[in-house]
Amino acid sequence: MNPKPFLITYLILLSSLNYAQELNALVLDSLDQNPIPYASIYLQSGSGVVSNEEGLFRLRFSTEQALKDSLFISCMGYQTLTLPLSSIKDSIFYLSPKTIALNSVILSNKQLSISQILKKIKEDIPEKYELGLTKKKLFFRQTGSEEFLLLDVAVKRTSISEFNQAFWDSTLQKVPRKNDWYTELTGTLYGDYSKENQKFDLEKALELEDKKTSAIFESIEQVFDTILKENIKKDSYFKIRSGIIGGKLDLDDFPTQEKDTLTPEERINIRKKTFLTSKKSLIQNLQNSIFKDDDLNISIINESNKYNFEHSDFTYINDVPVYVLTFIPKGNADFSGKLYVDADRMTIIRLEYKNIQNIRDFNLLGVSFIEDMKEVILQFKKTSNGKYGIEYLELSNSNEVGFKRPLVITEKNKVVKGRNKQNQLKMDLDIKTRLFQKFQLAIFENLPISKEVFEESEEGPGLLPVNLTKYDPSFWEGYTIIEPNETIKAFKVTPIN
Secondary structure: OOOHHHHHHHHHHHHHHOOEEEEEEEEEEOOOOOEOOOOEEEEOOOOEEEOOOOOEEEEEEEHHHHHHOEEEEEOOOEOOEEEEHHHOOOOEEEEOEOOEOHHHOOEOOEOOOHHHHHHHHOOOHHHHEOOOOEEEEEEEEEEEEEEEEEEEEEEEEEOOHHHOHHHHHHHHHHOOOEEEEEEEEEEEEEEOOOOOOEEEEEEEEEEEEOHHHHHHHHHHHHHHHHHHHHHOOOOEEEEEEEOOEEEEEEHHHOOOOOOOOOOHHHHHHHHHHHHHHHHHHHHHHHHHOOEEOOEEOOHHHHOHHHEEEEEEEEEEEOOEEEEEEEEEEOOOOOEEEEEEEEOOOOEEEEEEEEEOOOOEEEEEOOEEEEEEEEEEEEEEEEOOOOOEEEEEEEEEEEEEEEEEEEEEEEEEEOOOOOOOEEEEEEEEEEEEEEEEEEEEEEEEEEEEOOHHHHHHOOOOOOOOOEEEOEOOOOOOOOOOOOOOOHHHHOOEOOOOO
């Protein structure tokens, strides 16, 4: 008997048990057929994902899981849908609304007032939330758009002929008026909520952005560098003044193109490290906006006296009873929204709010700043030890910055005696930009780990994101992510003429 065919068959069967599969699907309301955003989709084994704002999700699992695991789809106000993975044959799931009359519910033999609920939410935070060392598998997406609404320069006087009006008109004409970008990455974050205990193993990253835009700015910078080198003395410094506002800039601090002595490999390693550090810092800042020093760092909760809260509903998520509190501002507070509270443990399950007035509005002497949009969605999920951990966080904001003022840049020299003014550029600026950003953080697995495991874990060396000029649906094949919305799917770089 030849054992080789049997061995080959066995190895194929064994490998097939670990072969990853994907479920790409849509979650809808069974009554009105509308998409259900931010529904929790998870397996009995604990891993999961959330649906995007259009109700779409993608979940990865092994064939072995498909044979014996179950799929759960839950959302606030809906009955939880439970299905064996092996029985799933459709890509559309319907959730049925679950309505409960608030006045018919009695919890712990007493009805708590809103002030009591808010007080209990702030108590025993380390006992209710997973704040210790964990291993988090996550997906992060940063969406951005920046647009020049105004970009005008009027030269009043220049001693450097190259910096005449024709130069500025030609240069500003090359500057792209709008730039859109998307950054996506996945990896494993080890640590707690302190910046000292954070290690990030970055696994894969993507950038959807027009690199020609940044190349244009680099080209303009090189032109400036050449002109400055030809006209500025070695020991110069610059006096910068706009009306009564002024400052000093040494030549050593002035951005010039120095000779690059690094090897190609060294440059790549620096770029990798920079990308890793910047994205880890962004994720840390998002997490610290929720927890800091073993306490909640949420302004709506910590400054609850600035809002009017009221009981608006009562519901369940899975078998957990949930208070639904709506809130609107008192006086000059900025936000309105909803707060969902575990009625047994007095923990936040979900928080959603947005501003109803400008958050900041400053305009003085031609300098303006308006922050006119901020929206937050925060969702928690129970971890394996029964504590709550972040499942999904979405932060969107937008602002407009304007500068309509005269600007005078004067070159002076440290070694020239007497009148040491060398060159001067006077011009009027009229610049206004609009910036929009959205940050999305999804944590698919949140497992407590020991100090020894944390110390043994290693932060990866980083990597460079793959740059694409249009959305590629196959890029994240085999990964669990937040499904892109239609805007991202339609992203395509428009060639610059």
